[in-house]
Amino acid sequence: MEIEKDDGNEKKQNNDDKKKPRKKREINSWDIKVTKKDFTQEIDTAIEKADALAKNGNLKDAVAALLPLEKATRVAQDSPACSRVVLHITTLCFEDPTDGFETAIATVTMLAKRRSALQTPILKMVQKGRYTYICSAIHVHYLIHD
Numbered sequence: 001m002e003i004e005k006d007d008g009n010e011k012k013q014n015n016d017d018k019k020k021p022r023k024k025r026e027i028n029s030w031d032i033k034v035t036k037k038d039f040t041q042e043i044d045t046a047i048e049k050a051d052a053l054a055k056n057g058n059l060k061d062a063v064a065a066l067l068p069l070e071k072a073t074r075v076a077q078d079s080p081a082c083s084r085v086v087l088h089i090t091t092l093c094f095e096d097p098t099d100g101f102e103t104a105i106a107t108v109t110m111l112a113k114r115r116s117a118l119q120t121p122i123l124k125m126v127q128k129g130r131y132t133y134i135c136s137a138i139h140v141h142y143l144i145h146d
Contacts, residue, residue: 039073039081047088059096063089063107070111074118083121086111090125094133104129 046069053062066089073082089111093104108129112122 036076036078039069039076039078042069042072043081043084046085050088050092054092054096057098059092059098059103062092066092074114074116074121077118079118079120082118083124086121086125087128090129094129101133104133 046066050062050065053059053065066085070082070085070089073085089107090104093107094101096103108125111117111125
């Protein structure tokens with residue numbers, strides 16, 4: 001009588017034959033890369049229009065001309081374009097000589113509190129407002145009063 005020796009190779013071969021083919025990975029909505037709209041021309045024309053309005057003394061109209069474009073770039077999640085618009089709004093407000101920093105601070109606060117605001121444009125806006133305008137104004141204040 002012969003005794004069969006079982007080394008387990010037979011089981012491994014059977015398991016390999018029974019493997020199911022892998023499922024294809026499902027594509028999630030966050031994996032899909034959506035091509036962004038190019039806002040370059042729209043931003044250029046809106047900035048020119050806003051500059052012209054600001055030179056004529058219509059700061060509120062200049063900011064109002066840029067706000068719809070800010071919303072469009074924010075909704076499209078286009079951070080570089082949104083940064084460009086937000087920084088120009090900040091520049092217009094801080095460089096307006098009529099009411100000091102009142103309009104500028106109100107505008108910066110309004111832009112920072114927007115729903116679904118992008119982090120990069122807000123960070124750049126706050127940094128520019130702080131380091132370019134507010135720190136220089138404090139420095140000038142100390143030079144005048146010393």
